[in-house]
Amino acid sequence: MTAARPRVIVLNGPGSSGKSSAARALQKIARGPLIHVAMDAFLDMLPDSLIGHPDGLAFDAVQIEGHRTIIVRTGPVCERLLTGMRASVAALARAGNDLIVDDVMLRGEIAIYRDLLPFADLRFVGFFLPLEVLEAREAARGDREIGLARGQVDSFSREDGYDLIVDNPEADPERIAAEIRDAFGL
Secondary structure: OOOOOOEEEEEEOOOOOOHHHHHHHHHHHOOOOOEEEEHHHHHOOOOHHHEOOOOOEEEEEEEEOOEEEEEEEEOHHHHHHHHHHHHHHHHHHHOOOOEEEEEOOOOOHHHHHHHHOOOOEEEEEEEOOOHHHHHHHHHHHOOOOOOHHHHHHHHOOOOOOOOEEEOOOOOOHHHHHHHHHHHHOO
């Protein structure tokens, strides 16, 4: 599948929006190999001592309008890790790999990807699902703090320059993957 320009599809949205499931489904149906770069895999590289620590990745539980809300705070070690993750995306693409990147971009990272990947066919997919759907998925997963989606959902804007929007709460990962594949000729 690799053309003259590597293809990089960046999936962005709050936790439990289906990015990872869609990425894995897309790998199965794409005409050529897509390397899945997952933010969670990079966050798993942090030592346990930096989870819940201000230098690493902290999850602050607060009450907002009577609802448990998790505010994610990244310290300097985590910020360096995420900077390295995005530079790794560029290195993988520069080596000729087509990528599907699963990220949670809360602070202008779209511009960072554009700066890092001017040589690539770069596309952005925004995941926008109703909060009640995100919270139900979050509860069903059992591996996320309840309130994480609520703390992230308002940080995403449809106006951020997405090439494709995923906003159908009824769509399963396979359907979303087919939509992405068809939209970008993968």
